[in-house]
Each structure stands twice: as C-alpha cells, then as structure tokens.
Amino acid sequence: MLDYYPIYLNLMDKKAVVIGGGKVAERKIKGLIEAKAEITVVSPALTEKLHHYHLQGTITWKKKIFSADDISDAFLIITAVNDAKVSLAVKKAANPNQLLSLADHPEESNFILPSVYKQGKLNISISTSGASPILAKKIKQNLSNLYGPEYKDYVDFLYNCRKWILQEIQDPEMKKSLLSAITEQDFLTSTAREKDFKEVLESRTNQ
Ligand SMILES: C[C@@]1(CC(=O)O)c2cc3[nH]c(cc4nc(cc5[nH]c(cc(n2)[C@H]1CCC(=O)O)[C@@](C)(CC(=O)O)[C@@H]5CCC(=O)O)C(CC(=O)O)=C4CCC(=O)O)c(CCC(=O)O)c3CC(=O)O
Numbered sequence: 001m002l003d004y005y006p007i008y009l010n011l012m013d014k015k016a017v018v019i020g021g022g023k024v025a026e027r028k029i030k031g032l033i034e035a036k037a038e039i040t041v042v043s044p045a046l047t048e049k050l051h052h053y054h055l056q057g058t059i060t061w062k063k064k065i066f067s068a069d070d071i072s073d074a075f076l077i078i079t080a081v082n083d084a085k086v087s088l089a090v091k092k093a094a095n096p097n098q099l100l101s102l103a104d105h106p107e108e109s110n111f112i113l114p115s116v117y118k119q120g121k122l123n124i125s126i127s128t129s130g131a132s133p134i135l136a137k138k139i140k141q142n143l144s145n146l147y148g149p150e151y152k153d154y155v156d157f158l159y160n161c162r163k164w165i166l167q168e169i170q171d172p173e174m175k176k177s178l179l180s181a182i183t184e185q186d187f188l189t190s191t192a193r194e195k196d197f198k199e200v201l202e203s204r205t206n207q
C-alpha cells in the first residue's frame with residue numbers, strides 16, 4: 001500500500017500552475033490562493049469564479065490548451081482537465097522533481113490533496129489516501145463540532161504566548177510546564193487569557 005508522507009508547504013510567492021479551469025480546478029485554486037502562491041491557470045475556458053479571480057489580478061490566465069513550456073518554471077503543478085490524455089502529457093512534460101498532482105490519476109502523481117479544516121492558524125488535514133474523498137470531507141465537517149470558531153483567537157493567543165515563553169523563560173522544565181499549562185481547557189474558555197497567564201506565571205515562578 002502507498003503510505004503518504006504528510007507535509008505543510010510554504011507556497012508564499014512560489015509559482016503554481018493549474019491546467020484546466022473547471023469546477024475541480026476552482027477548488028484546488030482556492031487553496032492555492034489562501035497559501036498566497038503565484039498562480040497561473042492554463043485553460044481555454046474558466047468558471048465564473050476563476051474568471052473573477054483573473055479580473056481581480058489574483059491569478060494569471062493563459063487562455064490556451066496546455067503545452068510543455070507552461071510548466072517549465074513551476075514549483076507545483078496541478079491538472080484538473082476532462083481529458084486523461086492531457087493529464088498524462090503534463091506528467092510527461094514535468095521534471096520528476098516538480099511537485100505534480102493529476103486530479104484524474106493520483107497514482108501518477110507525487111502528491112495528493114487532503115480535505116482541510118481551518119480555524120485561523122489551526123489547520124487540520126484529512127486524507128483517506130485516495131480511498132474515499134467523500135469520507136475525508138465528512139470527517140472535516142464533523143471536526144467543526146469539536147473545534148469551533150473560538151479556536152481562532154485561542155490559537156493566536158497560544159502563538160503569541162509560546163513566542164514570549166520561548167524568548168523569556170530559560171529554565172527548560174519551567175518552559176515545558178508553561179507551554180503545557182496554556183493548552184489547558186481554562187485558557188480556551190477564558191475571557192482574560194493574558195491576565196490568567198500572568199497568574200500562572202507568578203504562581204509557578206514563586207514556588
Ligand atoms: C486522490 C485525490 C487526488 C487529489 O485530487 O488530490 C482525489 C482523487 C479523486 N477524487 C475524485 C472524486 C471526488 N473528489 C471529491 C472531493 C475532493 N477530493 C479531494 C481529494 C482527492 N481526490 C485526493 C484524495 C483525498 C483523500 O486522500 O481522501 C478533496 C478532499 C480535496 C480537494 O480536492 O481539494 C475534495 C473534498 C474537499 C472538501 O473537503 O470539501 C468528490 C466529492 C465532491 O466533489 O464533493 C468526488 C466525487 C465522489 C467520488 O468520486 O468519490 C476522483 C474521481 C473523478 C472521476 O469521477 O473521474 C478522483 C480520481 C481517483 O480517485 O482516481
């Protein structure tokens with residue numbers, strides 16, 4: 001069985017080329033926009049939404065059918081075309097070191113996309129290794145019952161607080177104890193996290 005290795009890519013300003021401008025391309029492009037990639041879509045036609053992104057300047061549109069030079073400087077390539085021959089031509093033109101995902105041929109790809117649940121910095125990815133994308137989507141939907149919108153501010157607090165702890169606290173045991181304390185349930189529901197943190201800090205540093 002293929003055992004995928006999950007990673008989180010930093011695509012900021014990286015060249016991403018999407019071949020195809022239909023419904024599936026639109027979904028994949030939404031994720032690339034959130035990741036602030038530099039996106040080019042190669043397709044004779046675009047969905048209304050993709051056309052809107054193009055007019056806004058969020059994506060570049062090459063209004064044409066695929067040719068090998070479209071991907072020569074791409075960091076990441078996704079195909080979402082309604083013709084398997086085109087997907088396989090993209091695979092043939094790609095360098096083996098480029099990141100490549102063929103929406104209709106996962107087995108010919110070197111990565112696949114998960115279903116993604118986000119609340120600010122909290123970013124949970126679900127994959128069934130290609131077995132059932134619908135199950136991945138359902139699991140994502142269930143996660144909203146466990147991790148609601150309150151996680152956005154909470155994880156921002158954890159980010160800032162952890163940064164402060166790593167900078168200011170030298171003792172490794174104290175560091176570990178504080179980093180663990182801020183993930184306790186009380187901090188999630190608190191309306192005065194900074195004040196609560198000060199109290200935890202004082203109680204632990206005065207022992
Ligand atoms: C392998 C993978 C490669 C990849 O695309 O990266 C892949 C492959 C294929 N998907 C197909 C079909 C569908 N895909 C979806 C939906 C999603 N597909 C996504 C990912 C993946 N799909 C990767 C594996 C994910 C995993 O590991 O589980 C999600 C999670 C992420 C995203 O696309 O961004 C997104 C949900 C987004 C969300 O959370 O909302 C739906 C349902 C719907 O559209 O609502 C259907 C129709 C139902 C069905 O067919 O099951 C087909 C057949 C095409 C055909 O009929 O020809 C193939 C090709 C094949 O299986 O060979």
Ligand SMILES: NC(=O)C1=CN([C@@H]2O[C@H](COP(=O)(O)OP(=O)(O)OC[C@H]3O[C@@H](n4cnc5c(N)ncnc54)[C@H](O)[C@@H]3O)[C@@H](O)[C@H]2O)C=CC1
Binds near residue numbers: 020045064081102
């Ligand atoms: N991996 C996934 O998540 C899923 C994959 N699929 C697969 O994705 C593919 C695309 O599905 P949809 O977006 O629904 O199809 P669609 O028919 O809406 O879009 C296809 C797009 O490809 C473009 N295109 C066709 N030939 C081209 C060429 N030579 N060069 C560049 N662009 C070209 C068309 O202009 C169109 O914009 C299908 O092959 C389907 O099997 C379908 C559902 C989910």
